[in-house]
Structure formats: C-alpha cells, structure tokens
Amino acid sequence: MPIRLLAALAICALAVASLFVGVSEVTPAALLDPASSARAFEILWASRVPRTLALILAGVSLAVAGLLMQMLTRNRFVEPSTAGTVESASLGMLAATLLLPEASILTRMLVSAGFALAGTALFLRILARVPLRSPLVVPLVGLMLGGVLSAVTTFLAYRYDLMQALAAWTTADFSVVLRGRYELLWIAFALALAAYVAADRFTVAGMGEDFTTNLGLDYRRLMVVGLVIVSLVTASVVSTVGIIPFLGLVVPNVVSLFAGDNMRRTLPWVAALGAALVLACDLIGRVIRPPYEIPVGTVFGVVGSAVFLALLLNRRARVA
Template sequence: MPALLAGLAITVALAVISLFVGVSDVSLASLLSGELGGRAGEVLLISRIPRTVALLLSGASMAIAGLVMQMVVRNRFVEPGTTGTSESAALGFLVVTLLAPGWPLMGKMAVSALFALGGTALFLRVLRAVPLRDVLLVPLVGIMLGGIVGAVSAFIAYRTNMMGTLLAWNMGDFSGVIRGRYELLWFGLAGCLLAYLAADRFTVAGMGKDFTTNLGLNYQHVMWLGLVIVSVVSAVVLVSVGSIPFLGLIVPNLVSMLIGDNMRRTVPWVAVGGAGMVLACDIVGRLIRFPYEIPISVVMGVVGSMLFLYLLLRTPRGAR
C-alpha cells in the first residue's frame, strides 16, 4: 500500500506539471494576478484541465484493457494493439463515418466498439485453429491479423480520399483535446471499474477453461465480459485521442513483475501506472521540441518498444 500511494503521488505530481506545460502562459503567477476568466484561466479550463483528465482516463483505461486481454488470452505479450482490436476499431469508425457521417459521435463509437469486438473474437478464433508451440506466436498472429485489417482500412481510405483522417486516428495525439471533446473517455473509467469488480473472475479464467468450470464459473460469460470491456475501451480511446501503442502491454507486465498476477491486487497498480506513463510521455513530447509538440504515440512507441524488447529478452522460451 505505501508503494501504491507513492505511485499515486507521482501521478498526481505529473498531472499538476501537465497543467502548466505549454505555449500559452499558464502559471500560478498569471492565475493569481488575474481573474479566472482571464486568458490564463480560460486556457486552463478549456484546454489544460480537459487534456490532463483525458491523459489520466486514457492511460488508466488502456492499461486495464491490456491487463484484461492478457488474462483472457492467457499470454503476457498481447494487448489491443497486438491482437487486431485497435485496427478493427479504426475500420469500424471509418465505415460508419463514410456511410453515416451525420451520426453523433456516440453512435460512431458504438459501431467502432462492435467492429473491435468482432476483430478480437476473430483473433481468438484464429488462435484455436493455429497450433501454438511458442508464447511469441500469439502476438505474432495478432500482429498479422491487425496488418490485414489495417490494409483493408487503408484501401478503403485511399479509395475515398480519407487517408489523412485514417492516419490521424492511428496517431495518438492529445493536442486537440479541449472541453467537450474528451467526455467519451469516461466510458473507459467505467470499463476500469467493471474490470475491478470482475477481477476475481478474470484471475480464475486466466487459469484455463477446465479450472474455471470446476469452480462453478461460466467460462464463456467471463470471456465475453472481458472482450466487451477491451472493445469499448479501445473504441473510446481511438475515437477520442487516437491509438496509443504498447501501453496495454508494458504496464501490466511491469506490475506483474513487482506484485504478481492476482488481478484484484494489480488493477489499481496498472491503472496508476498507465496514467503516470501516459502523463510522463505526453510531457516529454511537449518539452523535447518546445514550442512544437511530438505526438504521444511517437514517444510511447520509442519507450514501449525498448521495454517490450527487454521483456522479450528476459522471458524464457515457452513461458506464459
């Protein structure tokens, strides 16, 4: 518990720093010297606070989605970005944007979530048909499936002059987050809470179908609950801020190395770790070429790929 409180304190500190990092002059001095309705106060209320909240919500929810995915698939090297889930969500959002451009964002998000659910279910179906003799084959199958779905999306986008829009969806970026354009991310928080409430079920399901059935749980119901949580979170984050690579893979693995695989214990750690990592990468992206900004997906891709290689090299062949 003291370590968790320390991590929470670091995350809160990063959130406070995030409020005061940017081109516009938003500082304690400018806020105290003028009214809250002044320029500094307006930037804080309209841009900085919504952006920071979006960072917290997306980081925590995507990390939890990765944890749930790893429990459902029973493999440490999967997350929505390595199972075709994110690519399927992008395909769904593209299709509904082309066929029903006047739909509200909530409706488009629902269609995107359905496509994400279908893509994840297809991934699991492919896994059952492929003999897997190595732990690394599972994410490899997911990456190939994601590549196929991404190619279909790119072809449709190319034929309809939507390539720039598709690239924006696949590039995680919080620079455009303002008040009124991030509220869907609260559904991600609902997914985190649901994952915590069902944590014991996911822990049992991670031990296999026979073990789960012997304990009196419906294995298929637990699986579908996990897939729904992952699909909704993936769609919400994609629609709101774009794709964030490696987050759902790295954070759960680092937490598992520290405190084990009991999901009831790890959910708070994963949520805090995901939020803190996204905040740190976003701050680095804003400062490294100030006053210009590097998208968080670029920073997260560099950091995540290095940590992913470390996890691959330290994991024995054939281990879970």
C-alpha cells in the same frame, strides 16, 4: 513513506505539471495576475484540465484493458495493439464515417466497438487453429492480423480521401483535446472500474475453462464480458484521441514483476502506472521541441516497442 503514497504523489505531480506546461502561458503567477488571469483561467479550464483528465483516463483504461486481455488469453504478450483489436476499431471508425456521415460520435464509437469485438473474436478463432508451440506465436499472429486490417483500412481511407482522419485515429495526439471533446473517455474509465469489480472472476477465467467451470462460473460468459469491455475501451480511446501502442502490454508486465498475477491486487498498480506513463510521455512530447508537440502515440510507441522487444528476447532466453 509507503509506496502507495509515493505513487499517488508522483501522479499528482505529473498532473500538475501537465496543467502548466505548454505554449500558452498558464502559470500560477498568470492566474493570480489580474491583467492575465481571465485568459489564463479560460485556457486552463477549456484546454489544460480536459487534456490532463483525458491523459489519465486513457492511460488507466488502456492499461486495464491490456491486463484483462492478457488474463483471458493467458498470454503475457497480448494487448489490443498486438491482437488486431486496435486496427479493427480504426476500421470501424472509418466504416462509420463512410456509411453514417451524420452519426454522432457516440454512434461511431459503438460501431467501432463492434468492429473491435469482431476483430478480437477473429484473432481468437485463428489462435484456435494455429499450433501454439511458443507463447511468442500469439503476438506474432496478432501483429500479422493487425497488419492486414491496417492495410485494408489505409486502402479505403486513400480511396475516399480520409487519410487525414485515419492519421488522427492511429496516432494518439492530446493537443486537440478540449472541453466537450473527451467525455467519451469516462465510459472507458467506468468499464475499467467494472473490470476491477469483477477482478476475482476474471482471475479465475485466466486459469482455464475447466478450472472455471469446476468453480461454478460460466467461462464463455466471462470471456464475452471481458472482450466487450476491451472492445468498448479500445473504441472509446481510438475515437477520442487515437492509438497508444503497447501501453496495455508494457504496464501489466512491469507490474507483474513486483505485484504478481492476482488481478484484484495488481489492477490498481496497473491503472496508476498507465496514467503516470501517459502523463510523462505527453510532457516529454511537449518539451522536446517547443512550440511544436510530438504526439503521445509516437513517444510511447518508441518506448513501448523497445520494452516489447526486451520482453520477447528475455522470454526467449529463459525458454532456451
């Protein structure tokens, strides 16, 4: 059986499991039983289907954003949560809540995207001034910048009694996803499709400014477009479900081991693996200690940080 078909079947199986795993009794038998079918269908369409779609959309878009960021910075260890992008988006959501309390969620997302773009630009500006003697320096700079931004965000949230809202933005929790509260993730998915359409151009941009210019492409424009896509994707996910750390780092690195570095060839695999991992981590969080749930951000944070350390140690061993 072709590996692509196996991957598609695996994602479908995880999605189906996501529909029928949870505290409320939603099973095929309950859907067919006239006595319980009305309530089961209501839960299915109001909660389970939106949650499953949100998991897939968030996994696909964040994994693609991570791959795009790695291509543009030419570093395997860069993604929104290791470049200050996620922390900047959280600060933007907090600023929008404080300054525009009556604004719609779309307006807050756009403000968050602006902050994410500014934070990413600051990260790149710092990198331009730091001697990069090792590729490990890049994520360390991003983590330190993210720590500073996170400290500022936490201080402001504590000062204005918004710690509970900040917790919702910094930990991906899909248990609150309902119909009408996840649709912004379709914007992130559309941006991921746009990245696939322009994959060849971004692959060229990842080879450097001189090479890109020699082929007649505008390197700076490609960088701006790529960073805008990453910022909008990050902001839409943060404003809807919260942060899933290390997803954009782990998935592209795993895919590159068997599919190479060509973005057009690897991007479908990155999207599929991102969706599958988020679905799997959500299912793990639901079954470990029912009826309580462990947020996806916590589960993937443990897995992603371990893989991140393994990648760092592996790179250091190869360099030595």
